[in-house]
Amino acid sequence: MAFGLKRVVAAALIVLAACSPKERAETLPVGAFANAAPAALSLRELAWLHPSTDTLKILSSARHECVRPAENPDMQYLVDIGRLAFQSPMLFGGPAARGGLSCESCHQGGRDNPNFFLAGLSGEAGTADVTSALFSKVREDGVFNPVPIPSLVGIAGKATFGTQAPAASLSDFIENAVVDEFQGAPPPPVVVSGLSAYIAHLDETGCVAATTRTITADMRQAQRAIELVGEALARDDVAAADFLLVSAQGQLGQVHERFAGPGLKNQRRALERLSRNVAAIRTNLRAGDDASASLAAVMVGAKTIIGDLEQHRRQSLYDVETLRAALRAAGRNLGP
Ligand code: HEC
Missing domain, CATH: 1.10.760 (Cytochrome Bc1 Complex; Chain D, domain 2)
Incomplete structure (x- = not known):
């Protein structure tokens, strides 16, 4: 957009913003995502x-x-x-x-x-x-x-x-x-x-063709992040390794969110344990310790829990019917 035109549009928006009932961004409490979901889901x-x-x-x-x-x-x-x-x-x-x-x-x-x-x-x-x-x-x-x-x-x-x-x-x-x-x-x-x-x-x-979201594919993302930690360390890039470990934890967190049901405590615990082990590797790396054994252990750990998570898929939010019921209970739009 040309600079002049941009100024005109910006000025028009100031007028619009002043006249419209829309609130300015800073009048909202920072971080208050007004349309956030109810706590249950x-x-x-x-x-x-x-x-x-x-x-x-x-x-x-x-x-x-x-x-x-x-x-x-x-x-x-x-x-x-x-x-x-x-x-x-x-x-x-x-x-x-x-x-x-x-x-x-x-x-x-x-x-x-x-x-x-x-x-x-x-x-x-x-x-x-x-x-x-x-x-x-x-x-x-x-x-x-x-x-x-x-x-x-x-x-x-x-x-x-x-x-x-x-x-x-x-x-x-x-x-x-x-x-x-x-x-x-x-x-x-x-x-x-x-x-x-x-x-x-x-x-x-x-x-790639559109597919449904699965536990195995989401866990694969966490596993890929952990694999890449090994590659980052082979390249002597400890900062990248640290970032990747945090992002592996983030990926595990996304799986955890979908195991929210009351009967899924053991699955959540297993994911939390794995995430703690990932966090421990960060501490080791910061101390300059060799992380190859603990990385290998975490890879095995991730692989091992997938089977159990898959066995409890029906109760989790990876199951379309369970997800539908949870969204309905939360009053969300379910489409046509
Ligand atoms: C809150 C929503 C939001 C998030 C989060 C966000 N973006 Fe954007 N992104 C936008 C919008 C809106 C534009 C258009 C901005 C503009 O025209 O100046 C944009 C523009 C861009 C562009 C320029 C595209 C172009 O054709 O010129 C790039 C590249 C981009 N985003 C990358 C990223 C990356 C990388 C991240 C994460 C670090 C990110 N964005 C996070 C909303 C977002």
């Missing part, structure tokens, strides 16, 4: 799905992603780190991280998210104000100016990235987004290059 995605969303369809579907394989193992390592980072709320600080928000929340499978809605941040569903005080003290421009969330598929060749605070390269945009926009600590360099590599490999030619 604490699937974090519910906090940013518009009330009209067919939640059953969205929450029972696997990520529908279009990513092409990398040209060589070094690039694949970066793409894999980026893919995990993209789904990791740990990248963000402030209210965004506390709310469980990640890149993936807005850019579903690397695309847009027509159902995204957070009070104070979104206008229409599928939009977000990336210059709002809810997420950024630095970026706040005093205007409620949500813009559509764009798809990131096939954008790598563009000359500039973003319209609100344009950047000349993908890695600049990402670094600014994480540090300014979402108040995160600067991520390890490999995470920024990983995110750039991942986005650069989002490609229509790599689309």
Whole structure:
């Protein structure tokens, strides 16, 4: 958008914002996700799905992603780190991280998210104000100016990235987004290059067919994160290893959320134990200890619990009927 035109639009939005009953972002208590789900059903995605969303369809579907394989193992390592980072709320600080928000929340499978809605941040569903005080003290421009969330598929060749605070390269945009926009600590360099590599490999030619969300596939993400820790250590990148361990814990947390039922205490305990063992590896690494034995043990641990988790699938929120009942009880829209 030309600068002049942008000023005119910004001025019009100030007038609109002043006249409209919509609240300015900072008048909302920071971190209060007004449309958050009732406590009984604490699937974090519910906090940013518009009330009209067919939640059953969205929450029972696997990520529908279009990513092409990398040209060589070094690039694949970066793409894999980026893919995990993209789904990791740990990248963000402030209210965004506390709310469980990640890149993936807005850019579903690397695309847009027509159902995204957070009070104070979104206008229409599928939009977000990336210059709002809810997420950024630095970026706040005093205007409620949500813009559509764009798809990131096939954008790598563009000359500039973003319209609100344009950047000349993908890695600049990402670094600014994480540090300014979402108040995160600067991520390890490999995470920024990983995110750039991942986005650069989002490609229509790599689309996978839509499938249902499964325990095994979600656990596979945690296992992949742990495997990558080994690769990071082989490259002497302890900061990346640490990030990957945190993101493995995040992935385990997502499985844990779906084992919320009263009869699933043992399954939750097993996941918590595994997560604690992952955390212990972080402590070991910080102390400079060798982590190969504990990494191998955690890999075995993850593999072992999948069978038991699968056996209890029916009671968990991975089961479409159980999920339907829980969503209905929480008063969420179940679609047609
Ligand atoms: C709250 C929702 C939200 C989150 C979370 C989010 N984005 Fe975005 N993203 C947007 C919006 C809205 C835009 C459009 C901004 C603009 O036009 O300036 C955008 C734009 C972008 C662009 C520029 C696209 C282009 O074609 O120019 C990139 C790249 C991007 N986001 C990557 C990321 C990454 C990586 C993360 C995680 C670190 C992330 N986004 C997290 C909403 C979000």
